[in-house]
Amino acid sequence: MSRDRSLSVGERVDRARRLGLTFARVYLRIRSHRFMARRLRPSDMAERWQALHRTNAEEIYDVAVELQGLILKGCQFASARADILPKPYQQVLGLLQDRVxxxxxxxxxxxxxxxxxxxxxxxxxxxxxxxxxxASxxxxxxxxxxxxxxxxxxxxxxxxxxxxxxxxxxxxxxxxxxxxxxxxxxxxxxxxxxxxxxxxxxxxxxxxxxxxxxxxxxxxxxxxxxxxxxxxxxxxxxxxxxxMHGLKISRTAALGEAGVDLKAVMTTLIEVFAEMMLIRGFFHGDPHPGNLLVEPDTGRLVLLDFGLAKELPEQFREQVMHFAAALLQGDVDAMGEALIVLGFETRDGRQESLHEIAALMLRVAKEIREQRRVDPETVAKLREEIPDRIRENPIVRIPHHLVLVGRVLALLTGLNAGLGAKVDFLKLLMPFVLGVPPARGGER
Ligand SMILES: Nc1ncnc2c1ncn2[C@@H]1O[C@H](COP(=O)(O)OP(=O)(O)O)[C@@H](O)[C@H]1O
Ligand SMILES: [Mg+2]
The missing domain is CATH 3.30.200.20 (Phosphorylase Kinase; domain 1)
Incomplete structure (x- = not known):
């Protein structure tokens, strides 16, 4: 076992090559299936896609287990995105969250x-x-x-x-x-x-x-x-x-059988993250299912793995709060202003583009609120509806302090999709944004 030493250049090149080859194979398989779907239209195309996803997921799993390090961390993150990822990837790569x-x-x-x-x-x-x-x-x-x-x-x-x-x-x-x-x-x-x-x-x-x-x-x-x-x-x-003793939060069937109220767990999760990010300015940065347990007998949420935590500088925390307040009030101008002050940039560098993006975000939030969920179909539908002006002028720079905020939001959205708990995110955020966090747990 190699002790704490850096990789040689040769070893680094080897890792990059192994990863590159896997990526190329996965990509080519997807391309050839797309071709088949469009040109040959076999009647069993849906099964063929599922089989392909499984093959790809297994190959990615193997390379993640072999190479470990950041590659494994990246796959853990991807596996938690139930809102955008086909099931086979969630199932196979989900093992990397705690079953390496x-x-x-x-x-x-x-x-x-x-x-x-x-x-x-x-x-x-x-x-x-x-x-x-x-784990990783x-x-x-x-x-x-x-x-x-x-x-x-x-x-x-x-x-x-x-x-x-x-x-x-x-x-x-x-x-x-x-x-x-x-x-x-x-x-x-x-x-x-x-x-x-x-x-x-x-x-x-x-x-x-x-x-x-x-x-x-x-x-x-x-x-x-x-x-x-x-x-x-x-x-x-x-x-x-x-x-601690608990079941991984993504084991919804087992938790349901134990009588756990998944909606209450999801509510706790959102409140806890709202408090950390919006009020305290210090938050757990890695809420993938491997780091969240639920005690089956009490229904309590167990937070684990605090290695990746983030301190938000005070003016960032305030601006994030402004953004959230503007979102809740449906104030597109104020949302756009907050994005500008936070340091987001679009391709054309014009501030108006950020206002357009703010308008899109508001629409997405409304849609999600009405549907009460984010699943791959909703995401695909919303993606198709993005106006061309925004497609041509996407965000090209994200302030580094907010990279982890984005990561946490992505993981929480994935969890919400996976749990199928249908909680109203925005309603839960309201009291935090108004500065009056809700009465604490217990009475639920
Ligand atoms: N205090 C604990 N009690 C019970 N199980 C734990 C505890 N801490 C971690 N685990 C289990 O070990 C796994 C790996 O721990 P974690 O801190 O997440 O490591 P890593 O930083 O490698 O992800 C967790 O996913 C969880 O299943
Ligand atoms: Mg972990």
Whole structure:
């Protein structure tokens, strides 16, 4: 097992090639199916598409498991987009959220002992060799402390820091190349934000602090919990926390059978994220289903994985709030102004274009509100209706502080589609925007 070292140039080229070949194969398969659908029109085309999606998803899964690092993280994100992605991708790539093939136990033992500076048995009464789950940066084992407390131990993959550094270099090179070909869109804010966040995500001492800060926001709510941290056993690569018990939020059938009210869970989720983003200016940046559990007996939402958290500078938080207020009031001018002040830019650089985009956003919000859901059909329909003027002048620059806001909104929309909970997003946001957060949980 390679210890924390950067990838050589050769290794980086190898990763890029492996990824490029997969991408090319997936793309060519889609092209050939499109051709078949248009020219040959076989009667079983729908099944053929499903079979193709499955083949593609399996190939992407294999390459993500083999290469790990940022590639795996990217696939986790994609897998959570139930609003736009065909089912087979959601099912196969969804395994990457918490079911990555784990490292062998000797690797885990070695890391734990290195981090604690003593034999595993001196810190834990018992330590299960089989992990509870394994994801992109770490695997998590159940264990018992010397005093009998049940804990979850998050063990960072030893080679992950090197992989991520190499991937960031590759991504920068790729985005620079794309920037030359496609001069319009400024991708650099995306890479800059990623580059700034990744090292923090690999520091579990930082993750522990994030978890406690966010836990403090919700102390008086009884519908959401964050695992408590055991600082004395936590290091940069080892995080020991309260053991939580729950089902992944995307397991809707099992949760429904257990009598959990999914609409109430979704309401909690939206309120909690509205409070973090709009009121506190500090939020969990990675709400994919692997990081959200629901306790079947209490229906409480469990937030996990605080590695990727974001502090919004105060003036950004205020402008995001202005934007949300304008959206709720249906004030297109004020929405456009907020987009301009936030630093969005369109291709033609004209401020009027942002006002047009604001008008489109308002229409989309209304549509979603009426339908009470976002599913692939609604998204496709809305996409077709985009006016040509906006198609020709899309947004070409997103302020880097808002990259994670966009990511969170995308993940929450995906979750809402997956849960089929049909909550009224906008109505839930109203009290936060007015500055009077709703009475806390409990009475629901
Ligand atoms: N405190 C906990 N109690 C129970 N299971 C946990 C706990 N923390 C994490 N897990 C499980 O481990 C998985 C990986 O942990 P996570 O913190 O999300 O790691 P990563 O940063 O690699 O995504 C989670 O998806 C969840 O299934
Ligand atoms: Mg995770």
């Amino acid at each position: 093939p784990p490292h062998d136990f000797p690797v885990v033992r070695e890391l734990v002992e290195e981090e604690l500076g003593r034999p595993l048995e001196e810190a834990f009464q018992s330590f299960s060799e089989r992990p509870i789950a394994a 940066l770490a695997q998590v084992h159940g264990a018992t402390l010397l005093d009998g407390t049940q804990v979850a131990v998050k063990v960072q993959y030893p080679e992950i820091a090197g992989l991520v550094r190499g991937d960031l270099k590759n991504l920068r090179a790729l985005f620079r190349a794309v920037g030359w070909l496609e001069r319009d869109f400024d991708l650099m804010p995306l890479v800059d934000e990623l580059g700034a966040n990744m090292p923090r995500e690999l520091d579990f001492v930082n993750e522990a602090a994030n978890a406690e800060r966010i836990a403090s926001f919700f102390e008086d709510r009884d519908d959401v919990v964050v695992p408590r941290i055991h600082h004395e056993l936590t290091t940069r690569r080892l995080l020991v926390m309260e053991r």
